Amino acid sequence: xxxxxxxxxxxxxxxxxxxxxxxxxxxxxxxxxxxxxxxxxxxxxxxxxxxxxxxxxxxxxxxxxxxxxxxxxxxxxxx
Numbered sequence: 001x002x003x004x005x006x007x008x009x010x011x012x013x014x015x016x017x018x019x020x021x022x023x024x025x026x027x028x029x030x031x032x033x034x035x036x037x038x039x040x041x042x043x044x045x046x047x048x049x050x051x052x053x054x055x056x057x058x059x060x061x062x063x064x065x066x067x068x069x070x071x072x073x074x075x076x077x078x079x
Contacts, residue, residue, distance in 0.1 A: 002017070005017075054071070054074065055070075055074060057070060058070040058071055058074055
């Protein structure tokens, strides 16, 4: 749950974040047109697979700088 959006319905939260429903994403995947737009960054389905594997503390980083540091730690541990 994203702070400040708790009072909104599921559909309203998706709309507020500029996201589409999982059903529509699956349909687009089948049609080969899947692109997820989050704050003007584009993640192809290959990137999303890796994003979903990241630890929660990395994904929920409070800032870009913290995210980069935590991501570096995770990637360093993988090698």
